[in-house]
Amino acid sequence: MRAPLARAALALYPPSWRARYGDEVLALLDDSGGGPAAGASLAWHALPAWIRPPLHDRSDRMRASLATALMSWSMLTGLGLVFAQLTQLQGVNAPGHPELRWAYAVFDVTLAISALVAGLGGLPLWLLMLRRARREQRTRDAVYLLLPVIAPVAYLAALIVTIRLVGSANGVSQGWFGVVTLAGFAAAAAAAAGPGLALRRLQPRGPALRPAAVMAMAAVAIVVAVTSLNLWARNFAGYHDGTVSGIYLALVVTAATVTTVSAARGTRAALAQP
Amino acid sequence: MSWYTPTGESNVTDRLDRWADPPLLVLASLADEPKHGYAITQDVAETMGVRLSAGTLYAVIARLEARGLIEPLESDDRRRPYRITMAGAEALARQSERMSKVASVARERLGTRLGWAGA
Numbered sequence: 001m002r003a004p005l006a007r008a009a010l011a012l013y014p015p016s017w018r019a020r021y022g023d024e025v026l027a028l029l030d031d032s033g034g035g036p037a038a039g040a041s042l043a044w045h046a047l048p049a050w051i052r053p054p055l056h057d058r059s060d061r062m063r064a065s066l067a068t069a070l071m072s073w074s075m076l077t078g079l080g081l082v083f084a085q086l087t088q089l090q091g092v093n094a095p096g097h098p099e100l101r102w103a104y105a106v107f108d109v110t111l112a113i114s115a116l117v118a119g120l121g122g123l124p125l126w127l128l129m130l131r132r133a134r135r136e137q138r139t140r141d142a143v144y145l146l147l148p149v150i151a152p153v154a155y156l157a158a159l160i161v162t163i164r165l166v167g168s169a170n171g172v173s174q175g176w177f178g179v180v181t182l183a184g185f186a187a188a189a190a191a192a193a194g195p196g197l198a199l200r201r202l203q204p205r206g207p208a209l210r211p212a213a214v215m216a217m218a219a220v221a222i223v224v225a226v227t228s229l230n231l232w233a234r235n236f237a238g239y240h241d242g243t244v245s246g247i248y249l250a251l252v253v254t255a256a257t258v259t260t261v262s263a264a265r266g267t268r269a270a271l272a273q274p
Numbered sequence: 275m276s277w278y279t280p281t282g283e284s285n286v287t288d289r290l291d292r293w294a295d296p297p298l299l300v301l302a303s304l305a306d307e308p309k310h311g312y313a314i315t316q317d318v319a320e321t322m323g324v325r326l327s328a329g330t331l332y333a334v335i336a337r338l339e340a341r342g343l344i345e346p347l348e349s350d351d352r353r354r355p356y357r358i359t360m361a362g363a364e365a366l367a368r369q370s371e372r373m374s375k376v377a378s379v380a381r382e383r384l385g386t387r388l389g390w391a392g393a
Contacts, residue, residue, distance in 0.1 A: 006328065009329075017336070020336075021332050021335070021336065023352040024310070024311055024332070024352060024353065024354050025311070025328055025332055026352065027310075027311070027312070027351075027352035027353045028311040028312050028315070028328050028331070028332075028353075029328060031312040031353075032312060032315065032328070034328070037327060038327055038328045038329070040329075041327030041328055041329030041330060042327075042328055042329040043329070044329055045329035045330065045332070045333040046329075048333065049333070049336070
C-alpha cells in the first residue's frame with residue numbers, strides 16, 4: 001500500500017467527508033505517489049473540514065449536528081447540575097466573596113433558560129417526527145422520541161426510592177452520591193440519544209430543522225456562558241481544588257467545545273443559502 | 275539598518291502569489307472540459323506552474339462543489355470527474371476580467387516607467 005502517511009492523515013477527516021471524497025483522494029494518491037508532503041497537506045486541511053464540513057446535504061448536516069449537539073449539551077447541563085448540587089444545595093459560600101450568591105442565581109437562571117430554548121427550538125421538529133412515527137406505526141422510533149420524557153421520569157422515580165432506602169438525615173454517602181450521579185448521566189445520555197437515533201432513522205427534512213438548529217446554537221451559547229461562570233467560580237469557591245475537580249473541569253471544557261462546534265455547524269447549515 | 279532584505283522581498287512575492295488562488299486555478303482547469311483530481315493537479319502544474327497538494331485540492335473541490343461552482347459527474351471509477359457549472363463559469367469570467375484589468379494597468383504603467391514591453 002502506497003503513501004501510508006497520507007492514508008493515515010485521511011483518517012483525521014470527518015466520516016461524512018471521507019465517505020464523499022475518501023476514495024477519490026486515495027485514487028489521487030495512487031496516481032501521484034503521495035508521500036510525506038501529501039500526508040502533511042491532508043492533515044493540515046483536516047481541522048477545517050471538521051469545523052466547516054461541506055454542505056452537500058444541508059438537512060443531513062443539520063440532523064447530524066443536532067444529534068451531536070443534543071448529546072453534548074445534555075452532558076454539559078448534567079455537569080452544571082452536579083456543580084449546583086455540590087455548591088448551592090450544600091450551602092458553599094466562601095467567606096469574603098459576596099458575589100458567589102448572585103453568581104449562583106445567574107447560573108441557575110441561565111441553565112433554566114438554556115433548557116427552555118433547547119426545548120422550544122426542538123419541539124416542532126420533535127412533534128413532526130412523533131406524528132410521522134405514529135402515522136407510519138414505527139413503534140421503535142416513537143419510543144426513541146419519547147426517551148427525553150421517559151428517561152428523566154424513570155431516573156427521578158429511582159432517585160426518590162434510592163434516597164428513601166439508603167439516605168439518612170445528612171443525605172446519602174459519597175459512594176451512593178457517585179452511583180446516583182452516574183445514573184443521572186446515563187439517563188441524560190439516553191434522553192439525548194433517543195431523538196438523535198430518531199433523527200438518523202426518520203431523516204426529517206424541511207423547515208422544522210432550521211429553527212431547531214438555530215435554537216440549539218442559542219441554547220449552547222447560554223449554557224457555555226454558564227460554564228464560564230462555573231470555571232470562574234473555581235477560583236474562589238475554596239473546595240474546588242484537587243484532582244476530582246480537575247477531571248470535572250476537563251469534562252466541562254470538552255463537552256462545551258464539542259457542543260459549540262456541533263451547534264455552530266448545524267447553524268451554518270441552517271443559515272446557508274440553498 | 276535597512277528594512278529591505280531578500281527575505282522580505284520573498285515574503286512580499288509570496289503574498290503577491292495569492293493571485294494564484296487555488297479555487298481559481300481549479301475553476302480555470304475545468305473551464306475547457308471535465309477532469310478528475312489527478313488530471314486537475316497535472317493540468318494546473320503544467321499550464322499554470324502551481325503544484326496543488328491532495329489536501330488543498332480536495333479542500334477546494336469540497337468548497338466549490340458546496341457553492342455550486344462545480345459538480346461531480348457520474349463515474350464507475352474511483353476517479354470521479356468534475357465539471358464547471360454555469361455559476362462557476364460566470365464566477366471565473368468575472369474574476370478573469372478583474373485580473374485582466376489589473377494586468378493591463380500593471381503592464382501599461384511598467385511600460386511607461388521602465389520601458390518594459392511585457393512578455
